[in-house]
Amino acid sequence: MKENIEEIRLTEIVGSELCIASEDGQKAHDSIKRALAKGKRVKISFKNVDDLTSAFLNSAIGQLYGEFSDDELKSKLSVADASNEDLVLLKRVINRAKEFFRDKERFEMATRKMLGEDDVAAN
Amino acid sequence: MKNLNSTFEGFKNVINMHHMMATCKDTICEIDMSDVNWIDANMCAPLGGVLQFNISENKITKIILRDVKPRIQDILQKNGFLPNFGFDVEKKPDTYGTTIEYQRFGCMDSQSFKRYIEKHFRGKGIPDMTPRLSQKFRESISETFENAIDHSMTQVGIFACGQYFPAQERLDFSIADLGIGFRENISNCLGKHFAPEEAIEWALEGMNTTRKPKNGKPGGFGLKLIKEFLKLNNGGIDIISDAGYWSFKQGQIYKNRFKAPFPGTMVNIEINTSDAQSYYLESEGIIDVEDIF
Numbered sequence: 100m101k102e103n104i105e106e107i108r109l110t111e112i113v114g115s116e117l118c119i120a121s122e123d124g125q126k127a128h129d130s131i132k133r134a135l136a137k138g139k140r141v142k143i144s145f146k147n148v149d150d151l152t153s154a155f156l157n158s159a160i161g162q163l164y165g166e167f168s169d170d171e172l173k174s175k176l177s178v179a180d181a182s183n184e185d186l187v188l189l190k191r192v193i194n195r196a197k198e199f200f201r202d203k204e205r206f207e208m209a210t211r212k213m214l215g216e217d218d219v220a221a222n
Numbered sequence: 223m224k225n226l227n228s229t230f231e232g233f234k235n236v237i238n239m240h241h242m243m244a245t246c247k248d249t250i251c252e253i254d255m256s257d258v259n260w261i262d263a264n265m266c267a268p269l270g271g272v273l274q275f276n277i278s279e280n281k282i283t284k285i286i287l288r289d290v291k292p293r294i295q296d297i298l299q300k301n302g303f304l305p306n307f308g309f310d311v312e313k314k315p316d317t318y319g320t321t322i323e324y325q326r327f328g329c330m331d332s333q334s335f336k337r338y339i340e341k342h343f344r345g346k347g348i349p350d351m352t353p354r355l356s357q358k359f360r361e362s363i364s365e366t367f368e369n370a371i372d373h374s375m376t377q378v379g380i381f382a383c384g385q386y387f388p389a390q391e392r393l394d395f396s397i398a399d400l401g402i403g404f405r406e407n408i409s410n411c412l413g414k415h416f417a418p419e420e421a422i423e424w425a426l427e428g429m430n431t432t433r434k435p436k437n438g439k440p441g442g443f444g445l446k447l448i449k450e451f452l453k454l455n456n457g458g459i460d461i462i463s464d465a466g467y468w469s470f471k472q473g474q475i476y477k478n479r480f481k482a483p484f485p486g487t488m489v490n491i492e493i494n495t496s497d498a499q500s501y502y503l504e505s506e507g508i509i510d511v512e513d514i515f
Contacts, residue, residue, distance in 0.1 A: 115340075119361070119364035119365075120368065149344075150357060150360050154364070154369070154444055161439065161440040162438050162439045162440065172515050178514055186509035190509050191443075192440075195440055199433070
């Protein structure tokens with residue numbers, strides 16, 4: 100039986116070996132999210148990636164942590180063809196994203212406190 | 223105008239020029255260049271930014287340069303700065319491969335910046351820099367550019383220019399935007415009020431970011447990564463935003479304040495081109511690919 104897994108090659112989505120722009124990361128994110136929403140496992144391939152930025156990875160992968168649970172992403176995402184350097188940057192982006200979204204409730208409470216409940220409700 | 227070095231004094235000279243022009247209205251701006259004996263070519267980025275800003279605000283309509291010394295004219299012709307401001311001069315060839323062209327980018331134009339990187343840095347690289355260092359440099363300026371897009375909300379554009387100084391074994395690259403600076407951004411987003419130089423420092427520390435989880439995207443550590451890299455490279459970074467000056471060189475932080483604000487943010491990255499070591503990312507050990515998410 101064919102495994103329900105989709106490979107997403109970053110350079111194919113971006114159309115370049117430069118995975119540096121946040122807007123390109125957004126394209127990668129949309130593809131990954133679509134596949135996850137269909138219940139697929141996703142293999143993210145870094146094959147031929149030359150330059151890589153945190154801006155790209157935050158868009159492509161970091162924001163997924165605000166849309167799916169940590170456990171779901173851990174069980175469904177995998178990485179292929181990445182250099183150790185790519186992996187170190189990705190790991191930092193992921194750790195930061197987890198922390199960022201973990202703070203969501205705390206942050207929103209602080210914002211409500213700062214602005215007053217009515218201001219938040221009006222937004 | 224005075225000399226434009228990539229120093230506090232040089233940035234101050236750009237700011238002073240801006241404030242002189244900002245008092246005008248539909249004026250032909252004549253710049254006296256007789257005291258200018260040197261321009262670090264990368265400083266064309268903030269200089270071009272303030273000229274363009276004042277043109278877009280209808281403060282000035284035309285620029286005339288008076289008493290330009292031949293070697294200054296040479297610098298401004300080699301990096302393509304002059305044709306951007308209506309000067310009918312040809313771009314001079316970059317005989318020594320040390321010039322990184324001046325360019326203005328649209329406020330959301332990541333794709334043009336990618337083409338700029340492809341054109342100027344990929345394949346040929348920078349002379350005397352290892353391929354790895356070249357890559358770290360490209361990634362650093364890309365992070366800076368993305369940071370400008372993300373935070374500045376500029377309508378005037380983002381300005382970039384660089385210069386390699388072989389004798390000093392350094393490469394300077396500047397990116398300027400004429401948008402919302404660090405202090406205002408932090409104040410608007412978080413309600414925190416800092417002195418301008420402290421606002422820059424805050425943005426470069428730990429987990430600090432002005433991004434909000436409800437907007438969906440984490441971020442805010444591109445400049446922190448650059449600082450880590452430049453510490454190991456023994457290079458430097460200057461950030462000017464509002465009236466704040468924050469500089470990190472040879473592992474030391476310097477802060478200062480200008481008398482008047484810059485109407486946006488300028489970042490100057492200085493690479494030590496003689497550095498042949500590998501960088502921080504590799505120093506963090508081997509990452510287990512099974513334990514990444």
